[in-house]
Amino acid sequence: MKILVTGGAGFIGSNFIRLILGKYPDDEIINLDKLTYAGNLDNLRDVESDERYRFVKGDICDEKIVNEVMPQVDAVVNFAAESHVDRSIGGPADFIQTDVFGTYVLLEAARRHEVGRYLQISTDEVYGSIREGSFTETDRLEPSSPYSASKAGGDMQVMAYHTTYGLPTLITRSSNNFGPYQYPEKIFPLFITNALEGKKLPLYGDGTNVRDWIYVTDNCEGIDLVLHKGQIGEIYNIGGGNERDNRTITGMILEELRKDENMIERVADRLGHDFRYSIDCTKAQQLGWAPSHNFEDALKETVEWYVNNRWWWEKIKSGEFEQYYREHYGK
Ligand code: NAD
Numbered sequence: 001m002k003i004l005v006t007g008g009a010g011f012i013g014s015n016f017i018r019l020i021l022g023k024y025p026d027d028e029i030i031n032l033d034k035l036t037y038a039g040n041l042d043n044l045r046d047v048e049s050d051e052r053y054r055f056v057k058g059d060i061c062d063e064k065i066v067n068e069v070m071p072q073v074d075a076v077v078n079f080a081a082e083s084h085v086d087r088s089i090g091g092p093a094d095f096i097q098t099d100v101f102g103t104y105v106l107l108e109a110a111r112r113h114e115v116g117r118y119l120q121i122s123t124d125e126v127y128g129s130i131r132e133g134s135f136t137e138t139d140r141l142e143p144s145s146p147y148s149a150s151k152a153g154g155d156m157q158v159m160a161y162h163t164t165y166g167l168p169t170l171i172t173r174s175s176n177n178f179g180p181y182q183y184p185e186k187i188f189p190l191f192i193t194n195a196l197e198g199k200k201l202p203l204y205g206d207g208t209n210v211r212d213w214i215y216v217t218d219n220c221e222g223i224d225l226v227l228h229k230g231q232i233g234e235i236y237n238i239g240g241g242n243e244r245d246n247r248t249i250t251g252m253i254l255e256e257l258r259k260d261e262n263m264i265e266r267v268a269d270r271l272g273h274d275f276r277y278s279i280d281c282t283k284a285q286q287l288g289w290a291p292s293h294n295f296e297d298a299l300k301e302t303v304e305w306y307v308n309n310r311w312w313w314e315k316i317k318s319g320e321f322e323q324y325y326r327e328h329y330g331k
């Protein structure tokens, strides 16, 4: 299979590319990525010389470049997005542009060039918050943040292209990923690297908000399965089944690094902060998917990865990232 991976220089996309190249000797990948602040070719250093891999710098909103690459592939997996909730609260425009309009540009080109399969990478955040129980794929969408609303808008376009034009689409909605190469603005890499630098860990509100954590390669395995075996037109939830509140996650990271809890700093809560995400993954399980990583072991491995790969995150934190956060959030 020849696959167009968009947003492949980001966290999950780069882990997905590595998985596919390792698993399928005959597959080829074109990685179309705009290289926003979150796109980083360091994430793919180990595969960049593989002749089955090609990087194209470009924006999914650019119809010209998208229509150049689309005829060369059999399938599309769209990871490209503005992905950070706090940034969407600071300024929603880029989110609507990429996550909604960019998705439309990809869909339109996929339709024109009769691509075999179009897989949209979505998120459990489109369902909104849930106090008890878990969302299934047919539940209504009730996004809370400009980020999750833009992702829901992308999903709606995907569903419309399937219904109206018969485009062979698929959607996965995963829970919170963690693992190597995650940009240090998300709670796992931010808290690990802050602790290593002797900086405070800014915990929002009372720290009781709950997320369901999935190790990134378990999500990538699920995406791979849905891409190959998913039923066209369907949506698949992919969750780790590891619900933890933020205080617990913070405590586990500090314990792993043998750092004191006094490094935690309670800060103002995120606006519109969703209390809990939870998804029912029966449908993906029936397709044959199950996460293979134990949460505690994967957390340890992840902490170790950031301890051993300071080259990767120190240059990110010393530049644009720090400046942005100082300007927008004072941290
Ligand atoms: P990320 O922010 O690490 O990476 C996003 C990538 O997309 C970057 O390489 C960036 O350069 C690229 N990109 C952004 N705008 C683009 C554009 N207009 N054209 C081309 N490339 C563009 O994100 P991530 O955490 O790897 O998430 C990947 C996808 O998975 C996103 O769609 C996100 O909504 C979804 N998702 C993420 C999580 C999570 O926990 N990280 C969970 C569920 C779903």
Ligand code: DAU
Pocket: 083, 084, 085, 086, 122, 123, 124, 125, 174, 175, 176, 177, 185, 186, 187, 188, 190, 202, 203, 204, 205, 209, 210, 211, 246, 270, 277
């Ligand atoms: O649920 C899937 C989503 O998970 C993805 O769709 C998003 O792309 C991804 O960013 C992630 O969103 P969250 O908002 O859940 O992730 P984040 O790491 O930003 O925050 C996780 C929790 O930690 C959340 O309750 C807010 C809290 N938090 C986060 C940061 C960055 C803090 O307490 N302090 C922080 O500094």
